[in-house]
Amino acid sequence: NSELQKHIRVSAELPASHDQPVAIAAAGDKPVATIPDGTGNADGLPDRLVRDPEFDQRVQEFRYGTGKARITWAEMLDDEGLPVRQVVFNQHVRLQIFFECFADANLTATYGLFDDKKNSLSSTGFLAVAGRTLDVHTGESWVVEYSVFLPLAEGVYSFQVHLAAPTLQEESPIFIDVVPDAIVFKVERRRPFRVWGEFYLFPE
Numbered sequence: 001n002s003e004l005q006k007h008i009r010v011s012a013e014l015p016a017s018h019d020q021p022v023a024i025a026a027a028g029d030k031p032v033a034t035i036p037d038g039t040g041n042a043d044g045l046p047d048r049l050v051r052d053p054e055f056d057q058r059v060q061e062f063r064y065g066t067g068k069a070r071i072t073w074a075e076m077l078d079d080e081g082l083p084v085r086q087v088v089f090n091q092h093v094r095l096q097i098f099f100e101c102f103a104d105a106n107l108t109a110t111y112g113l114f115d116d117k118k119n120s121l122s123s124t125g126f127l128a129v130a131g132r133t134l135d136v137h138t139g140e141s142w143v144v145e146y147s148v149f150l151p152l153a154e155g156v157y158s159f160q161v162h163l164a165a166p167t168l169q170e171e172s173p174i175f176i177d178v179v180p181d182a183i184v185f186k187v188e189r190r191r192p193f194r195v196w197g198e199f200y201l202f203p204e
Contacts, residue, residue: 051098055182065163065177068103069136074161074182085183087150089190095146097161099177101136105165107176108133109144112160121157133166154189158182 051072063071077094078084087093097109113122136142150157161182164173 059179059182062181063177063179065175068105068165068176069099069101069107069163071097071099071161071163071177071179071182072141073098074159074179076159076183076185085185086188087185088188089153090149090151092147092149095148095159095183097144097146098141099144099163100141101138104135104137105176106133106135107163107165108173109142109161109163111146111162114158114160116156116158121152150187152187154187156184156186158184 055073073096075096075098076084077096078087079092079094081094084093095111097111099109112120114120134142134144158181160178160180162178163176164178165176166173
């Protein structure tokens with residue numbers, strides 16, 4: 001293939017006190033290394049870059065960044081590997097971020113979780129899980145997958161996904177591609193006991 005594709009999986013199981021990475025990069029058209037994700041394997045990751053013109057059109061107005069790499073698709077999957085936009089309280093999902101690279105860079109691929117009022121509920125942060133970064137090169141395509149639990153009250157939520165490059169400790173990261181509302185989803189009312197308030201994770 002002219003494009004080198006890489007896969008990386010991390011665990012970001014909520015509501016843990018912090019996200020704990022368990023990821024190893026794998027190169028080639030398909031994973032060539034076992035990437036622990038709670039099941040001990042890397043099965044189920046896509047073997048091609050996902051591009052969707054409708055996704056590009058929907059997020060184009062609000063995305064921003066330097067353009068050294070570009071997010072081409074973001075997806076939330078259930079445990080059967082099917083796309084899902086409606087979940088129950090504390091459901092486990094897999095969040096996938098697909099991107100392609102137009103320049104060599106050292107970057108992170110991360111996410112933020114927001115409610116319908118745009119309050120931040122949880123985030124890996126622009127500097128990623130435990131500060132881990134990816135060395136990417138021109139022509140490569142990547143998919144990063146997070147394993148996440150969603151202990152949320154009934155309502156509408158969204159994932160923002162972003163690529164960023166770290167800078168000096170006291171400076172803000174360089175934003176390569178930031179996509180607000182990449183995934184919008186609904187949480188059903190918890191039964192038999194309703195949760196009346198949102199769960200704000202990682203309070204300071």
